[in-house]
Amino acid sequence: MSGTEIQGMPIANIALAEIINEDTGQTYYFDTAEKADVKPDLSKGKEDILRVKNRIIAMNRTEDICIGYNVKLTDNTFPPELMCLVDGGTMTSSGYEGPEIGVAVNKVPFTLNLYSEEKDYDSSTIQYVKFSFRHNKGTPVEFKFEDGKFYVPEFESTSRPKKGEKPIYISYVSSLPNSSSSSTGGTTPTTVTVPSPPAPTSPDSTTGTPGVTVGTDCRVTWIFADAVNDADVTAANFKVTKKSDGSVVSGSVTMDTAKKVITFVPTSIVAGVTYEATASAIRKADGTGNTTAVTVEFTTA
Numbered sequence: 001m002s003g004t005e006i007q008g009m010p011i012a013n014i015a016l017a018e019i020i021n022e023d024t025g026q027t028y029y030f031d032t033a034e035k036a037d038v039k040p041d042l043s044k045g046k047e048d049i050l051r052v053k054n055r056i057i058a059m060n061r062t063e064d065i066c067i068g069y070n071v072k073l074t075d076n077t078f079p080p081e082l083m084c085l086v087d088g089g090t091m092t093s094s095g096y097e098g099p100e101i102g103v104a105v106n107k108v109p110f111t112l113n114l115y116s117e118e119k120d121y122d123s124s125t126i127q128y129v130k131f132s133f134r135h136n137k138g139t140p141v142e143f144k145f146e147d148g149k150f151y152v153p154e155f156e157s158t159s160r161p162k163k164g165e166k167p168i169y170i171s172y173v174s175s176l177p178n179s180s181s182s183s184t185g186g187t188t189p190t191t192v193t194v195p196s197p198p199a200p201t202s203p204d205s206t207t208g209t210p211g212v213t214v215g216t217d218c219r220v221t222w223i224f225a226d227a228v229n230d231a232d233v234t235a236a237n238f239k240v241t242k243k244s245d246g247s248v249v250s251g252s253v254t255m256d257t258a259k260k261v262i263t264f265v266p267t268s269i270v271a272g273v274t275y276e277a278t279a280s281a282i283r284k285a286d287g288t289g290n291t292t293a294v295t296v297e298f299t300t301a
Contacts, residue, residue: 010118010119011116011117011118011119011129012116012117012119013116013117014034014035014036014114014115014116015115015116015117015125015128015176016029016030016114016115016176016177017029017030017036017073017075017112017113017114017115018111018112018113018114018115018177019082019085019110019111019112019113020110020111020113021085021108021110021268022108022109022110022111022134022135023108023109023247024108024249024268024269024270025270026267026268026269026270027177028081028082029177030075030082034074034075035073035074036071036072036073036074036114037071037072037074038069038070038071038072038131038133039069039070040066040068040069040070040167041066041067041068041069041070041158042064042065042066042067043064043065043066043067044064045061045062045063045064045065046061046062047059047060047061047062048060048061066167067160067167068158068159068160068161068167069133069158069159069167069168070156070157070158070159071112071133071136071156071157071158071159072154072155072156073112073154073155073156073157074153074154075153075154075155080095080096080252081250081267082155083096083141084096084250084267084268085107085108085110085138086138086139086141086155086156086157087099087138087140087141088105088106088107088108088138090235090250091235091250091251091252091253091267092234092235092252092253098140107137107138109135109136109137110136110137110157111132111133111134111135111136112132112133112136112157112159113130113131113132113133114130114131114133115128115129115130115131115173115176116128116129116131117129118172127172127173127174128172128173128174128175128176129170129171129172130169130170130171130172130173131168131169131170132168132169132170132171133159133167133168134159134161134162134165134169135159135160135161135162136157136158136159137157137158137160138155138156138157139156139157139158141153141154141155141156142154142156192218192269192270192271192300192301193216193217193218193271193300193301194214194215194216194217194218194298194299194300194301195216195301196299197213197214197215197216197298198212198214198296198297198298200212200213200214201213201296202223203223203224203225204225204292205225205226207292208224208225208226208281208284208289208290208291208292209291209292209294210222210223210224210225210262210279210291210294211223212277212279212294212296214277214296214298218266218269218300219263219264219265219266220238220240220263220264220277221261221262221263221264222238222261222262222263222279222294223260223261224260224261224262224291225260226260226284226285226286227258227259227260227284227285227286228259228260228262228282228283228284228285228291229259229282229283229284229285230255230259230285231283232282232283233253233255233259233262233282234253235251235253236280237279237280237282238253238262238264238278238279238280239264239277239278240264240266240269240275240276240277240278241275241276241278242273242274242275242276243273243274243275243276243297244273244274249266249267249268249269249275250266250267250268251264251265251266251267251268251269252264252265252267259285262279264277269300270300271300271301272299272300272301273299273300274297274298274299275297275298275299275300276295276296276297277295277296277297277298278293278294278295279291279293279294279295280293281293
């Protein structure tokens with residue numbers, strides 16, 4: 001009987017890593033991933049042996065069943081947006097804050113796609129191989145610092161397919177997604193715009209109401225007539241939410257040195273949705289009173 005010759009596919013490198021927030025559809029690409037360890041999580045089978053003295057009469061065996069994969073992704077840079085998804089924390093005006101201690105975190109599921117390259121004899125790329133792991137949820141990030149060396153973060157997650165799904169999907173593609181941005185060496189969100197932002201307003205020194213500007217790039221800026229208390233400039237007081245369900249958009253909040261201009265830069269905003277940008281009433285820096293809350297709407301495309 002003649003057999004069928006099977007030729008292996010020479011693949012190398014992590015050409016691109018793609019992270020998709022399954023709640024919002026926000027996609028991030030980064031080409032700085034150094035290593036990915038992917039191990040199956042197995043429900044172990046059993047083996048029962050009927051043995052009489054030195055004889056085995058019968059054997060009953062059940063097979064191992066794969067219930068998902070455990071993924072450890074090692075990156076050469078520190079992307080804070082990925083920290084939010086994997087670790088479950090939030091972006092703030094001064095950086096990143098982990099989730100509250102002692103409280104269960106409802107982490108957002110995400111899809112991880114890893115792209116490797118099929119190589120030719122001359123080292124050119126023939127095509128890309130896409131490895132897809134769905135419904136990942138991250139575990140707390142482990143930090144390892146060493147003097148004289150760059151910090152290399154490791155992000156761990158567990159991928160658990162739903163009923164009827166497969167634990168891994170492997171496909172072949174001719175080009176990388178969003179390849180124009182893959183050379184940036186960091187996370188790059190898909191482009192979402194505000195084609196018709198609301199008209200900018202001016203700050204009111206009498207009421208303490210800030211002026212609001214929504215940029216076509218989805219950035220929201222609040223401008224106050226008087227300096228505000230920097231302790232009140234938090235993600236809870238300056239936020240963007242979905243109008244339909246009130247869910248909070250992740251992003252970073254920053255303040256200028258004069259403490260009058262607050263900017264929110266979203267990291268998980270999607271097209272075709274109406275949002276509300278809200279500045280809560282906060283304390284003025286001189287202690288003479290509070291500002292007035294304000295909310296504006298805008299729709300993305």
